[in-house]
Amino acid sequence: MSRIAVSLPGLEMKNPVMPASGCFAFGQEYGKLYDLNRLGAICVKAVTVEERRGNATPRVAETPGGMLNAIGLQNPGLEHVLQHELPWLEKYDTPIVVNIAGYSVEDYVQVAREISKVRNVNALELNISCPNVKEGGITFGTDAATAAHLTEKVKSVSDVPVYVKLSPNVTDIVEIAKAVEEAGADGLSMINTLLGMRIDLKTGLPILANRTGGLSGAAIKPVAIRMIYDVSQQVSIPIIGMGGIYEVDDILEFMMAGASAVAVGTANFIDPFACPNLIDQLEERMDELGIETLSSIVGRSSLCKSIR
Amino acid sequence: MSRIAVSLPGLEMKNPVMPASGCFAFGQEYGKLYDLNRLGAICVKAVTVEERRGNATPRVAETPGGMLNAIGLQNPGLEHVLQHELPWLEKYDTPIVVNIAGYSVEDYVQVAREISKVRNVNALELNISCPNVKEGGITFGTDAATAAHLTEKVKSVSDVPVYVKLSPNVTDIVEIAKAVEEAGADGLSMINTLLGMRIDLKTGLPILANRTGGLSGAAIKPVAIRMIYDVSQQVSIPIIGMGGIYEVDDILEFMMAGASAVAVGTANFIDPFACPNLIDQLEERMDELGIETLSSIVGRSSLCKSIR
Amino acid sequence: MIMDNMTITKQTEIAPKIFRIEVRGPLSKEMKNPGQFVNLRISKGIDPTLRRPISICDVDLENEMLTMIYRVEGKGTKLLSEKIVGEEVNVLGPLGQGFPVEAANQGNTCVLVGGGVGIPPLYYLGKQLVAMGVRVITILGFRTANDVFLEEEFASLGEVIITTEDGSQGIKGFVTDALKKLDGYDLYYTCGPKPMLRAVEQVATSPGYISLEERMGCGVGACLACVCDLKERDAETGKAYAKICTDGPVFLAGEVVL
Amino acid sequence: MIMDNMTITKQTEIAPKIFRIEVRGPLSKEMKNPGQFVNLRISKGIDPTLRRPISICDVDLENEMLTMIYRVEGKGTKLLSEKIVGEEVNVLGPLGQGFPVEAANQGNTCVLVGGGVGIPPLYYLGKQLVAMGVRVITILGFRTANDVFLEEEFASLGEVIITTEDGSQGIKGFVTDALKKLDGYDLYYTCGPKPMLRAVEQVATSPGYISLEERMGCGVGACLACVCDLKERDAETGKAYAKICTDGPVFLAGEVVL
Numbered sequence A, B: 001m002s003r004i005a006v007s008l009p010g011l012e013m014k015n016p017v018m019p020a021s022g023c024f025a026f027g028q029e030y031g032k033l034y035d036l037n038r039l040g041a042i043c044v045k046a047v048t049v050e051e052r053r054g055n056a057t058p059r060v061a062e063t064p065g066g067m068l069n070a071i072g073l074q075n076p077g078l079e080h081v082l083q084h085e086l087p088w089l090e091k092y093d094t095p096i097v098v099n100i101a102g103y104s105v106e107d108y109v110q111v112a113r114e115i116s117k118v119r120n121v122n123a124l125e126l127n128i129s130c131p132n133v134k135e136g137g138i139t140f141g142t143d144a145a146t147a148a149h150l151t152e153k154v155k156s157v158s159d160v161p162v163y164v165k166l167s168p169n170v171t172d173i174v175e176i177a178k179a180v181e182e183a184g185a186d187g188l189s190m191i192n193t194l195l196g197m198r199i200d201l202k203t204g205l206p207i208l209a210n211r212t213g214g215l216s217g218a219a220i221k222p223v224a225i226r227m228i229y230d231v232s233q234q235v236s237i238p239i240i241g242m243g244g245i246y247e248v249d250d251i252l253e254f255m256m257a258g259a260s261a262v263a264v265g266t267a268n269f270i271d272p273f274a275c276p277n278l279i280d281q282l283e284e285r286m287d288e289l290g291i292e293t294l295s296s297i298v299g300r301s302s303l304c305k306s307i308r
Numbered sequence C, D: 001m002i003m004d005n006m007t008i009t010k011q012t013e014i015a016p017k018i019f020r021i022e023v024r025g026p027l028s029k030e031m032k033n034p035g036q037f038v039n040l041r042i043s044k045g046i047d048p049t050l051r052r053p054i055s056i057c058d059v060d061l062e063n064e065m066l067t068m069i070y071r072v073e074g075k076g077t078k079l080l081s082e083k084i085v086g087e088e089v090n091v092l093g094p095l096g097q098g099f100p101v102e103a104a105n106q107g108n109t110c111v112l113v114g115g116g117v118g119i120p121p122l123y124y125l126g127k128q129l130v131a132m133g134v135r136v137i138t139i140l141g142f143r144t145a146n147d148v149f150l151e152e153e154f155a156s157l158g159e160v161i162i163t164t165e166d167g168s169q170g171i172k173g174f175v176t177d178a179l180k181k182l183d184g185y186d187l188y189y190t191c192g193p194k195p196m197l198r199a200v201e202q203v204a205t206s207p208g209y210i211s212l213e214e215r216m217g218c219g220v221g222a223c224l225a226c227v228c229d230l231k232e233r234d235a236e237t238g239k240a241y242a243k244i245c246t247d248g249p250v251f252l253a254g255e256v257v258l
């Protein structure tokens, strides 16, 4: 097995890097720029039962070292994704992770059941942390019991491993992580965006039509590292780490903190070739630091060493 | 009254800018660089009953657009502050805010009682949000009932207005803000630092001896703006806004979000003259934006328009 | 679309806060049509984090040069205006669908209607139309005489009508006040602030094309930051919206909700 | 202590990853004694956010020049090494309490013990000691011959002993292996990594002064990031700790807990 390969439930990755959900649509745009097979995996945009039109614009605003977004889970809906988006990805042999969202438990369950049956889908990412929709999304992610209940329901219908994507906008993320592990989650995805706002000095009003948005980018990296470090000490399921990854050292920092793989979001907007470029820099940097294999640096509790 | 003067309980400020607690010690160091009377107010380092030695070093680490600190409330203790630090500040006529911390309700109460009696102390800032000490600090700031109880006790012994400094590391900051307002807080101070971590790739260990630290600097500004905006809609006591203020526009953004005054922390480390420089730039920027008086832009609910 | 570190060969302030910048590099050869834009990375680091979309104002294929004209609005354009000749800027582009010149035929009369920083992309368009034997009339709207730029350049292409809000030059009022007075034109192309686009769409007596602006994340169609609603669902894709960065920024007037 | 935008007049890599930088500006006239440091602001924006503390290696009062020598460790020093002659760098300083030259008397023999990037501040110190008529012996420790720098400069001040961990030059081992062999010296001054300072403090047979490093926030004594413990409480202030940025970086050997 190669030095930079990592193995997680449902995901045999040739390298630890996947694009973060919502920053890569369903792959077609970046597929024009480079061969998506270079990616360790592909994580696509959130899918809901019905088509979602999303929020009004402006949907993004810049912040120091980061950005706010309030897309509002816009997506073409389950049917369209099944018929058009996922089939297009069949030409690639890299693992596919589908991010699913909903406005009720039933929504999530329906999307999970149908998406998890698709041949080229290797795992689900259960999005209980979208800060940009009133119902659903984050409300499922801020209460341990609710999150656990949803995880259990989704697990019961899913044919593939389920990664629960946690919200950082909570007092005690470890409590929620333990609850979803208890409920059967195969892995965790963290972190989603921090709630934030920018105000337009000319109007005195929030820049985003949605008022608040999700903060992403380098600015949130230390928050992600801390949460992954704390959670990885307390759970034995693997973590897909994300939140501000921008340079190759960040990937190593996330893995040392406890992530078994990583996702890159905002950095794709800074440089559309960010994912392949970071992957290409990995081995040289590992040599400089005297790191033999990536999986060996994952700073996780002995319990889950096995799955790595 | 001047265009940039603001008025808060206990604090008649000639301008809205004060240094943030812990970034300015007790004023003597920056007092060598410029006349502290240029400041709207002075907020000094956290004071505890006993002398505190603080955490082991390293106590700071850099992050993208920000920094982590884990000083650990090091301070010379109540007696020394009463006898040496506060008397030194008597030569200034700008309002003094003293940040107080403790490890038990009794601690807080004792410090509040004695400090609030000092002639040149105009207000207390109740620090229930220090993320860097095991007991006390943040534990008081993450539970509404605990925070309210402490606020009530401190209010009952304080001779000066009490500003409660809120932690951003909570699921619902509005709930805590309402609880402390209910308990008699004269104002709010927000935000304290976000919990974060950085890892040293050479050792694989956290850079900070304390492992985690508090994230401050420009990176956290959108989080502060969002919390101040949300809270200011729900409470009628004024807010001292802080978290990433770096340039003059930031001051206006915080006030539009709902802050009646602001505090500048990390920016003092970037430029030791940050506070006076920002104050000097205010009026020109207000002219460009057509702002008559600063107090007029405070985006607060009508309820508390009175106290401005 | 490619990414290219282009070298700044010229940068001048042509009106208050309005800068003309010229950059050289192979990317310029990728230009398909006028109205396309590029996404500029302002600095190497993460501050600022997002790229800045700027329209192509002119292209010099032989010398591999691109000309852009931008207004200093905030942090990014301020930093861009401080860059000096010889410095490199990372450019992603050309992006989006520009103005369809082929929609006009030889002998037609086309009206170009531009407001503020919506004016630049119309220049490269006008040059191509004139080359096709199209008669071009240009209406340029500004706040005041001081802000006027590119007047001579457009004059070299045909009649130019200037409007200023304060009447300090040309017609007092808005571009629509000038457009109302024209008729018998076959097609119009317009770019500027949304309120202007709406007004132009209403006043115009011919079919036309409009160029939109929106805050962007990726610039390549992946983040859905820049969508606008379509008046009717797209027949083939079934989509009810369009992405300004890839489906636009130019749309057929009436196609999208303004 | 003042803040000064100093102009880079020279920047050269004198050993692998080791750069010598010269800057000009009035701040240089503020220097009180060797061993003081400056806090460099690497870029205009917020990235990086913190200043970088670097010791003064030499001062040229007439020409208002400061010389510093630094190793490229991470982001900030990397960016600093990419700055070119003519560029400005914002310097805060001089900061801290340096080496007390007055502790040595004419005719004394002083040993300067430096390791890696702890070596630079000892050079300006050595020059002043020699000017006072003090005999100076210098011990410089490196990993390997390739890393050696400032050897000639110190040679011009007196005897220089080089130690390398791999024995590729001078004595094989650490600075303490060389220091052990010396005796009859009246005073020592040392700067380098903490383990080296501890070892030197143990081996040395005379009083001495040590210079410490710690991660800093403010650099001016206000944030308490850079404290170290005192062996005994300070009699007058009653403090049990010292701030490296203002009370240090130089301390009397034995005064602080290493």
Ligand SMILES: Cc1cc2nc3c(=O)[nH]c(=O)nc-3n(C[C@H](O)[C@H](O)[C@H](O)COP(=O)(O)OP(=O)(O)OC[C@H]3O[C@@H](n4cnc5c(N)ncnc54)[C@H](O)[C@@H]3O)c2cc1C
Residues within 6 Å of the ligand: A061, A062, C037, C050, C051, C052, C053, C054, C055, C056, C068, C069, C070, C071, C072, C073, C074, C075, C076, C077, C078, C117, C120, C121, C212, C213, C214, C215, C216, C249
């Ligand atoms: C397709 C397209 C073409 C454009 N062509 C030009 C041009 O030729 N000349 C010109 O001067 N301007 C043009 N603009 C507008 C230009 O992109 C903004 O003025 C610029 O991004 C402002 O950046 P800033 O750093 O100065 O402002 P900041 O306030 O610092 O920008 C902060 C963030 O908001 C975004 N933003 C702010 N205003 C706008 C806006 N009006 N449109 C889109 N994003 C914005 C920025 O891109 C950045 O992400 C164009 C915009 C688009 C979408």
Ligand SMILES: Cc1cc2nc3c(=O)[nH]c(=O)nc-3n(C[C@H](O)[C@H](O)[C@H](O)COP(=O)(O)OP(=O)(O)OC[C@H]3O[C@@H](n4cnc5c(N)ncnc54)[C@H](O)[C@@H]3O)c2cc1C
Residues within 6 Å of the ligand: B061, B062, D037, D050, D051, D052, D053, D054, D055, D056, D068, D069, D070, D071, D072, D073, D074, D075, D076, D077, D078, D117, D120, D121, D212, D213, D214, D215, D216, D249
């Ligand atoms: C008083 C003093 C004098 C110094 N003199 C010199 C000198 O003359 N030559 C030289 O090469 N180095 C010197 N150093 C060390 C130098 O400050 C660090 O190597 C440098 O700050 C590393 O920054 P970076 O951006 O390369 O590394 P990064 O890892 O990017 O730095 C991140 C943060 O950690 C801090 N940091 C990292 N390493 C150190 C360290 N060893 N000491 C203090 N802060 C650190 C940085 O200042 C920054 O805030 C001195 C340090 C101090 C405290």
Ligand SMILES: Cc1cc2nc3c(=O)[nH]c(=O)nc-3n(C[C@H](O)[C@H](O)[C@H](O)COP(=O)(O)O)c2cc1C
Residues within 6 Å of the ligand: A020, A021, A022, A023, A045, A046, A069, A071, A073, A099, A127, A130, A165, A191, A192, A193, A215, A216, A217, A218, A220, A242, A243, A244, A245, A263, A264, A265, A266, A267, C217, C223
């Ligand atoms: C424009 C945008 C859209 C996003 N959409 C989704 C989404 O649909 N589902 C989801 O779970 N996370 C979404 N996210 C969050 C990212 O997947 C990621 O968790 C977050 O951006 C932190 O990573 P980063 O700092 O590398 O961007 C989105 C982020 C951005 C910037």
Ligand SMILES: Cc1cc2nc3c(=O)[nH]c(=O)nc-3n(C[C@H](O)[C@H](O)[C@H](O)COP(=O)(O)O)c2cc1C
Residues within 6 Å of the ligand: B020, B021, B022, B023, B045, B046, B069, B071, B073, B099, B127, B130, B165, B191, B192, B193, B215, B216, B217, B218, B220, B242, B243, B244, B245, B263, B264, B265, B266, B267, D217, D223
């Ligand atoms: C080094 C340092 C020490 C701090 N010490 C305290 C403290 O003692 N009490 C407190 O309430 N906040 C303390 N803070 C938090 C600041 O007062 C402020 O709330 C926070 O840094 C956000 O503001 P900024 O981004 O402008 O720094 C400290 C912050 C820093 C960086």
Ligand code: FES
Residues within 6 Å of the ligand: C215, C216, C217, C218, C219, C220, C221, C222, C223, C224, C225, C226, C227, C243, C244, C245, C246
């Ligand atoms: S900017 Fe991302 S889709 Fe248009």
Ligand code: FES
Residues within 6 Å of the ligand: D215, D216, D217, D218, D219, D220, D221, D222, D223, D224, D225, D226, D227, D243, D244, D245, D246
């Ligand atoms: S660095 Fe702030 S006290 Fe020394």
